[in-house]
Amino acid sequence: MQYSILGSSGLNVSRVCLGSMTWGRQNNQQEANEQIDYALSRGVNFIDTAEMYAVPPTPGTYGTTETIIGHWLAANANKRADIILATKIAGNGLSWIRGGADITGQAITASVEASLARLQTDYIDVYQLHWPNRTSPHFGKHWPGRIQFSDVDTEAHIDQMLEILEALSQCMDAGKIRHFGLSDDTPWGIHQYCRLAEMHNLPKPVSIQNEFNLLHFKDWPYLIEHCVHSEVAYLPWSPLAGGALSGKYLNGAMPEGSRWTLSQRNGLFRQNAKTDAAIARFVEIAHEHNITPSQLALAWCNQVDGVTSTIIGATSLAQLTEDIDAFEIGLSEAAVVAITETLKEYPSPF
Template identity: 40%
Template sequence: MQYQTLPQLDEKVSKICLGTMTWGQQNTESEAHEQMDMALSEGVNFWDTAEMYPSPPDKDKQGDTERFMGTWFDKTKQRDKVILASKISPMDFLRDGQTRFNAEHISSAIDGNLERLQTDYIDIYQLHWPERKTNFFGQRGYDEEMSAQSLDDLTPFLETIQALNDEINKGRIRAYGLSNDTAWGLMRYLWEADKNGLIPPLTVQNPYSLLNRLYEVGMAEIAHRENVGLLAYSPLGFG
């Protein structure tokens, strides 16, 4: 197994990350436990989940993926062997479809993440996709509906960064990242953090595969120049 160092955490993580979004939908709890056993035995120490999972989304199953991981951590007592990433998700069945990346909602989401995962900290906490309307999930083009949305109606970037920095100071998360964001979004977070002397995002989790190479335009240069790691999801293009 090859490993990469995460600078803010000073930790070595496996270049292969265990994705978990089907647990609870396509995989049972026992199957999930078998996959975690196998992953760790093969040196895969980087695992990723989200409060929304399993996927496809189902409000009656929401959180089951984290619960399966939590029962595994409780059973094996090997939480310290894993670099764990999770997310706050703006789904319509979470927080009455009114998720904002403010201190209240971030704190509430982390409360739920930690309870389901049966842990007292998350290594990398991510914003599952932007609060604003933009062309994520591989969508091409930036249309009128997106451009018509005013940033004044959304949580200020600085407020989000401060909330995540507060969670780092509390010890509930160790670092934070973005997911399904754009080059403009990533640079805005980096700029606001730098201007205000705050901890910047460590990673961005975006799709990257032979079928989706949009990351190479703009985002790749930012990653290299600003030292932001890419967590490439669906590297096989959803199989």
């Protein structure tokens, strides 16, 4: 396993980050335990979760994943120091989480306490804002005209950001969190948090996790350049495009129990003729180079300049093994050329 420094935090994290959003919906406690144990045996030391999980998010599954991780930590207290544990506070819009309200300083304080209780730990290594209070061009809203940036009250959002930073700083001073990160945000969001942190001597974000894969790479190059020069670690989520890049949904297939058989959310299942054509070509390239389509997609993410750690998710140990193996694969020049030509042919199908 290879490791990288997580932004300006000084934390040394594995290039593989174990995602957990299926735990509590598609996976039970025993299966989650097996995934954690196996990942640790392969050198993974970075686990990502969220108060909102499991997914698809529902009132009944809220907090379930953190609770499952908490049970594992309680049974393996001697391993807590070996893990970089990241979780997230949900943003606005979910009626069963703080009435769907914005993230505020008060919400940060209360949510940190609740996550600590569910996780059965004294501290969270990286506490992340799951999505910003303003509408951002994520979850399929990246096409021109989908949202109006000029409708945003800039100063009001900057004031909210400062209040959030002050609350995060208080949690850090109390030893409840070590660092904080962003998720589903933009270069403007990163810049404002870094600027406010410097102006007010407050903690700066050490990471951001955004959707990034062979079908959806809008963060390259501008946001990722910002991350590199601001010492903000870039963490791709959905590197397999919700499993689509495995090829398992081609030709209308819908494997039983797969993610796309669950309820649609936020327009993430963006299947169309162009995505299918791109995926079919990536499948061919993978087979030409004697690796699986999933491994091709993950190995590509891993070699993108500026990527610190890629968040993977699996519902079986077989999938988890295949995925972790991908990070030991160095793509050949011929494979990279073939991938690049396909990206040019299908520049943003997802």
